[in-house]
Amino acid sequence: MPHNHKSESSSRREFIKTSALAAAAAAPYFAPASVFGANAPSNRVTLGFIGVGNQGFPVMQRFLENDQCQALAVCDVNRGSNGYKDDKHFYGREPARDAVEGFYAKSKESGSYKGCEAYNDFRDIIGRKDIDAVVIAVPDHWHSIMTVQAAKAGKDVYCEKPLGLTIGDQKAMVKAVRENGRILQTGSHERSNPNVRRLVEIVQSGAIGDVKRVVANVGRHNMISPGPGWKPMPVPEGFDYKMWLGPAPDAPYHKDRCLYRFRFNYDYAGSQVTNFGAHSLDMAQWALGMDKSGPVLVEHVYADYLPKGSLFNAATYTHFRCTYDNGIVLDCMTGVPEVRCIIEGTEGSVRVENQGRNFFTIPEGIKAKVCGTDVPDVYVSNDDHQRNFIDCVKSREEPAASVEVGHRSATVCHLGNIALRLKTKVKWDPVNEQIIGNKEASAMMNRPTNQAWQA
Ligand SMILES: NC(=O)c1ccc[n+]([C@@H]2O[C@H](COP(=O)([O-])OP(=O)(O)OC[C@H]3O[C@@H](n4cnc5c(N)ncnc54)[C@H](O)[C@@H]3O)[C@@H](O)[C@H]2O)c1
Structure with a gap:
């Protein structure tokens, strides 16, 4: 379908x-x-x-x-x-x-x-x-x-x-x-999970009253980094390390730089802030009706790093705060790993856990509330994200998580990382997609690209 x-x-x-x-x-x-x-x-x-x-x-x-x-x-x-x-x-x-x-x-x-x-x-x-x-x-x-x-x-x-x-x-x-x-x-x-869709439906129908606060969780490093003084390793046979690095800066090979562990190094990824945030902030953005927008302020609260010289250079415990122009505050932080997203309103709250498998409301009765068909922005895919893609390749309809949706949700993660790394507040213009009044932060919206790898 x-x-x-x-x-x-x-x-x-x-x-x-x-x-x-x-x-x-x-x-x-x-x-x-x-x-x-x-x-x-x-x-x-x-x-x-x-x-x-x-x-x-x-x-x-x-x-x-x-x-x-x-x-x-x-x-x-x-x-x-x-x-x-x-x-x-x-x-x-x-x-x-x-x-x-x-x-x-x-x-x-x-x-x-x-x-x-x-x-x-x-x-x-x-x-x-x-x-x-x-x-x-x-x-x-x-x-x-x-x-x-x-x-x-x-x-x-x-x-x-x-x-x-x-x-x-x-x-x-x-x-x-x-x-x-x-x-x-x-x-x-x-985005193709019925529980997440239900969270969005409940929030947008007003069943929890006026939304006040959102908590979007991310994890901490779940692998051990080689500490300061780590030694490069020989590149294994059958692994094209140069092509693995591609547009990234040249760096000596170590197995803990590459497979899976790349996410803990800012040269290749944005730590658990982008890794988990691309799910938890994505559901928050959807529930808040912000798929074409984003927060107007993103502030550093806390970031903790491994000892200098460790191979993993990305922050491991993080907390940043976003404010939307309607006054809603979103805290994105390293929290209980099972919890993805909590949305609190004046009359109740909703919470999605365990990659969307579990879904709770306070008071519990809200869960059973029928929200009706007039809830804006709640669209239904076939609840199978890969199948939805193939269906859309054939029908040319928009898939459940279009390029703009993915871009806007990950943008909140990137802004969080910029604020954390600079220990600053970042003012964001979500219409023109620009950082206001901070050259250093604006420069971090892009990376110098290895000339050999211009798209
Ligand atoms: N949707 C999800 O829930 C989810 C879960 C995990 C990972 N991811 C995403 O998937 C991506 C990969 O993560 P992963 O955990 O699978 O990493 P991984 O290191 O396990 O796998 C990446 C693979 O890509 C290969 N590779 C690297 N550069 C390449 C190149 N130039 N050409 C061809 N192959 C290349 C690597 O050799 C490796 O086999 C990341 O963007 C990650 O965020 C998404």
């Missing part, structure tokens, strides 16, 4: 219409031949997977289960190894290719299947005319370059959250997606 707007504000409808018209004007949409018809192999959405590690590998497996799409290629700079979040897992391009071919072999009489290429260089996937869409699940410092190149090559994109490494990167992604008439689903899959 394609993305179905159960009830949407006219502004959202207008926005989608305008975006679609703008995209059509800029680059008329030609549906790839392979997307028409039922699910005969030649009619499936053909996919290439870029980055098949901790997240990319299981996401790829979820796409395989959908017979509306077909995996043609995988790409990873790692040929295959352990050393991911869970050391039991053996991920990388060869295990991913084997998983794809093994999956399709099950439905062949011969019991064997060949037809999934494994590449080291993502440009080999983007250059393939027979691939309709790419799934990008690499570290954050690569998201923008790959998305922009894929969009320019006419591919639709499923890109993992947080949308980009910087606000500037994300603006380039929005532009490339819209100018080329592409569909982009941000991988913030909790």
Whole structure:
């Protein structure tokens, strides 16, 4: 079932219409031949997977289960190894290719299947005319370059959250997606979770009264950093470290810099603030009706770092405070890991826990309240984020977490990191997407890019 707007504000409808018209004007949409018809192999959405590690590998497996799409290629700079979040897992391009071919072999009489290429260089996937869409699940410092190149090559994109490494990167992604008439689903899959949608419905229907305060939780480092004096390691055979670094500054290899652990280093990611915040702040933004906007003030409250010289240079315990122009205050902080988001109003509160699996209200009776169909901005996907993407590639409707949604939610995370790193207050103009009156903070909206890797 394609993305179905159960009830949407006219502004959202207008926005989608305008975006679609703008995209059509800029680059008329030609549906790839392979997307028409039922699910005969030649009619499936053909996919290439870029980055098949901790997240990319299981996401790829979820796409395989959908017979509306077909995996043609995988790409990873790692040929295959352990050393991911869970050391039991053996991920990388060869295990991913084997998983794809093994999956399709099950439905062949011969019991064997060949037809999934494994590449080291993502440009080999983007250059393939027979691939309709790419799934990008690499570290954050690569998201923008790959998305922009894929969009320019006419591919639709499923890109993992947080949308980009910087606000500037994300603006380039929005532009490339819209100018080329592409569909982009941000991988913030909790947008497709019925409990999260219920939280939004309850808040927007006024069932908890006037919203006063929001708590969005993020985690702390969940891996141990090599301490000061750590020594570089030899690059393992089968791992293209230069291509892993890509646009990031040159740095000596250490295993704890790369697989999974990259998120604790500001050169490649934004710590747990962007990692968790791209979920918890995303649901807060949605519930507050701020999908096209954001806070006007973001303030440092607290940040704690590992000893200087440790490999992980990102803050581990964090707290920053956002204020919206309607006076609502949002505290984003390292808190109880299970709690994602709490929204408190004058007449009650709602709380989502455990990646959206648990949902509570105070008073409890609010949970049963029927909110009706006139709640603005509550739209319904098919509750399967990957399937919703494939449906939208076919229908050309907006997916549950469009490029703008991913951009605006991750922007709050990036602003938080800027305020934390500078120990300052950042005034934000959400209309023009600019930091007001602080040159140092404004400069952090972008990163110097390695010239070899201009998108
Ligand atoms: N939606 C979610 O809940 C969720 C959960 C976890 C991770 N993520 C996101 O997924 C992304 C990847 O995180 P992860 O935990 O899977 O990391 P990971 O290190 O386990 O996997 C990333 C993979 O990308 C590969 N890679 C790196 N550079 C590459 C390049 N230039 N070309 C091809 N492959 C390259 C790595 O070798 C690795 O196999 C991050 O953006 C992260 O925020 C999302």
